[in-house]
Amino acid sequence: MYYKTKGYKTFTVFNYALLTLICLSCVLPLIHILAVSFSASAPANSNLVGLWPIGFNFEAYEKTLNNPNFHNALLVGLQRTVLGTIIGMLLITLAGYALSKDSGHFKSRPIYMWYFLFTMLFSGGIVPSYMLIRELHLMNTMWALVLPVAINVFNMVLLMNFFRAVPKELEEASLIDGAGHFRTLISIYLPVSMPAIATISLFTMVMHWNSWFDGLLYISDYRKYPLSTFLQTVIVQQDFNKINPDINELKNISQRTVKSAQIFIGTLPILLVYPFLQRYFVKGIILGAVKE
Amino acid sequence: MDNVARAQLQDNVVAAKKRKREKEKLSRTWPLHLMLLPAAIVTFIFAYMPMGGLVMAFQDFKPYDGIFGSKFVGLKHFEFMFQYPDSKEVIWNTLVISSLKIVFGLIVPFVFAILLNEVRKMAFKRTIQTLVYLPHFISWVILGAILTDMLSSKGIVNSTLNSLGIQSIPWLADGNWFRFTVVVSDIWQNFGFNTIVFLASLAGVNPALYEAAEVDGANRWKQTLHITVPAMIPIAVVVGTLSLGNILNGGFDQIFNLYNTLVYDKGDIIDTFVYRTAILNGQYSFGTAVGLFKSAIGLVLIVISYRMAYKFAGYRIF
Numbered sequence: 001m002y003y004k005t006k007g008y009k010t011f012t013v014f015n016y017a018l019l020t021l022i023c024l025s026c027v028l029p030l031i032h033i034l035a036v037s038f039s040a041s042a043p044a045n046s047n048l049v050g051l052w053p054i055g056f057n058f059e060a061y062e063k064t065l066n067n068p069n070f071h072n073a074l075l076v077g078l079q080r081t082v083l084g085t086i087i088g089m090l091l092i093t094l095a096g097y098a099l100s101k102d103s104g105h106f107k108s109r110p111i112y113m114w115y116f117l118f119t120m121l122f123s124g125g126i127v128p129s130y131m132l133i134r135e136l137h138l139m140n141t142m143w144a145l146v147l148p149v150a151i152n153v154f155n156m157v158l159l160m161n162f163f164r165a166v167p168k169e170l171e172e173a174s175l176i177d178g179a180g181h182f183r184t185l186i187s188i189y190l191p192v193s194m195p196a197i198a199t200i201s202l203f204t205m206v207m208h209w210n211s212w213f214d215g216l217l218y219i220s221d222y223r224k225y226p227l228s229t230f231l232q233t234v235i236v237q238q239d240f241n242k243i244n245p246d247i248n249e250l251k252n253i254s255q256r257t258v259k260s261a262q263i264f265i266g267t268l269p270i271l272l273v274y275p276f277l278q279r280y281f282v283k284g285i286i287l288g289a290v291k292e
Numbered sequence: 293m294d295n296v297a298r299a300q301l302q303d304n305v306v307a308a309k310k311r312k313r314e315k316e317k318l319s320r321t322w323p324l325h326l327m328l329l330p331a332a333i334v335t336f337i338f339a340y341m342p343m344g345g346l347v348m349a350f351q352d353f354k355p356y357d358g359i360f361g362s363k364f365v366g367l368k369h370f371e372f373m374f375q376y377p378d379s380k381e382v383i384w385n386t387l388v389i390s391s392l393k394i395v396f397g398l399i400v401p402f403v404f405a406i407l408l409n410e411v412r413k414m415a416f417k418r419t420i421q422t423l424v425y426l427p428h429f430i431s432w433v434i435l436g437a438i439l440t441d442m443l444s445s446k447g448i449v450n451s452t453l454n455s456l457g458i459q460s461i462p463w464l465a466d467g468n469w470f471r472f473t474v475v476v477s478d479i480w481q482n483f484g485f486n487t488i489v490f491l492a493s494l495a496g497v498n499p500a501l502y503e504a505a506e507v508d509g510a511n512r513w514k515q516t517l518h519i520t521v522p523a524m525i526p527i528a529v530v531v532g533t534l535s536l537g538n539i540l541n542g543g544f545d546q547i548f549n550l551y552n553t554l555v556y557d558k559g560d561i562i563d564t565f566v567y568r569t570a571i572l573n574g575q576y577s578f579g580t581a582v583g584l585f586k587s588a589i590g591l592v593l594i595v596i597s598y599r600m601a602y603k604f605a606g607y608r609i610f
Binding site: 002003005007008011012015016018019020022023025026027029030032033036047050090091092094095097098099101105106107108112115116119121122123124125126127128129130131132134135136147148150151156180181182185206209210211212213217228231232235236256259260263266267270274277278 | 321323324325327328330331332334335337338339340341342343344345346348355358359404407408410411412416419420422423424425426427429430431433434436437438439440441442446447448451480484506511512515544545548549563566567570571576579580583584586587588590591594595
């Protein structure tokens with residue numbers, strides 16, 4: 001067999017080493033940030049910390065969690081994620097179900113499909129969208145963060161493909177027993193597509209948690225910033241004018257350990273859902289991509 | 293007797309009526325329209341109305357006058373765009389950065405999938421896969437903050453280089469190095485996730501092919517060259533052609549979180565430029581014109597690339 005040859009064995013050693021290195025490159029940056037966040041400020045500021053904290057302490061996390069602005073942003077971020085996921089999932093589940101009916105029965109299906117798909121191909125761009133939100137008086141509201149991204153056409157098509165994979169006999173039996181389309185969706189389709197719904201909900205949650213630009217664009221009052229936008233302003237742009245921090249807070253914000261703690265807290269929700277996410281997404285993407 | 297017959301007849305009539313109702317219920321579509329209504333309304337407001345707002349590109353838009361009150365100026369902003377050196381530079385930067393991303397973003401996952409395919413220990417393979425997918429799910433705010441920290445003049449990367457006797461590298465402060473950093477970090481973020489489709493195509497390869505090659509005396513390198521690689525070529529063609537539609541997307545999230553005034557000449561892309569000129573400086577119409585130029589070319593490229601993907605690989609999305 002080929003894998004018993006000497007040449008292949010040498011290759012295997014190199015291959016494993018290379019893959020391990022590549023893999024480490026994906027996790028070490030996070031571990032470095034984590035180590036810095038748990039270190040004392042002096043070694044952190046003079047860049048002595050590698051992958052293990054020096055002078056282990058929780059000071060940076062205490063300072064971060066005691067910062068009312070950070071608190072606020074964390075709360076808005078969570079609110080946005082929950083509200084956005086609920087509204088988005090509700091809309092795309094209903095639409096995905098209707099679009100899963102074949103055109104023979106549901107004649108207007110192609111029209112709806114193109115209506116939604118066209119928005120994937122072409123968009124008005126940021127300036128008209130910004131003007132629209134202004135005209136609708138949605139500036140500085142949660143709706144500006146939730147509604148424009150509520151219909152994710154890609155997710156809707158994924159869900160539609162899942163629904164199409166549900167055996168037709170189930171639907172027919174349910175309709176003949178006197179259930180309407182709404183009842184069929186709730187009692188038949190949702191229970192059998194739970195893994196798909198869970199996967200797409202997780203995708204939506206991650207998308208909302210990570211979104212930062214719409215906050216920057218549509219919200220001018222920093223107290224209404226979601227966490228991603230807050231971190232973008234304070235850590236990446238270091239634009240403190242918007243936040244008006246007091247001297248004490250300013251001193252904390254610019255500390256490297258506090259920055260790292262904020263970055264890590266911002267990543268934490270993703271790390272928490274990641275094991276569930278990755279268990280499903282490979283299967284989900286491949287299943288959802290199968291068409292008849 | 294008569295009564296029984298009448299009752300039976302009535303039952304039959306009722307049953308027939310019921311069946312008819314059920315049949316109507318099966319064929320009626322208004323609940324489906326109703327289900328689509330909320331999504332259709334939200335899409336209309338937040339996707340189609342901004343498309344209508346694109347007329348701003350042909351006006352001298354003033355927020356005070358609104359879309360209906362602003363003066364039409366024809367193609368003034370488009371002419372300005374092609375004369376203004378900054379916008380030409382920005383289009384060029386976008387093309388350079390995105391083509392590098394597309395080319396290497398295809399090669400790296402391709403090679404990575406081959407290497408991963410050679411791993412026989414399933415636990416190791418699964419661990420690697422789990423960890424390399426991770427950066428894809430972390431936002432550029434976080435990644436930008438981490439990279440700026442690590443790549444700064446005194447950051448961990450440069451201090452490691454220094455300790456090896458190599459001079460510090462201005463990763464984010466010099467135009468050419470900035471492009472390099474942007475391309476590498478984009479590939480770093482996404483290569484794992486993009487490997488999924490290649491691994492999926494490899495999962496479909498019949499093991500008998502390898503066995504037959506083995507019997508014929510082909511070594512593993514030959515097997516890779518003649519079985520593994522050809523199995524991935526069709527999907528690589530699809531991914532490559534489809535990414536053509538992205539050639540004017542330099543990656544706003546990434547650039548915006550990494551760039552600074554030092555590297556505008558080499559690192560500023562269409563989207564960041566539009567944001568600065570339109571939203572921050574209030575040149576709404578000019579920004580809309582640049583954005584429209586980008587979306588229109590993007591639309592044409594997407595249509596072409598889908599046609600090509602269909603022609604070359606028989607791939608169809610819809």
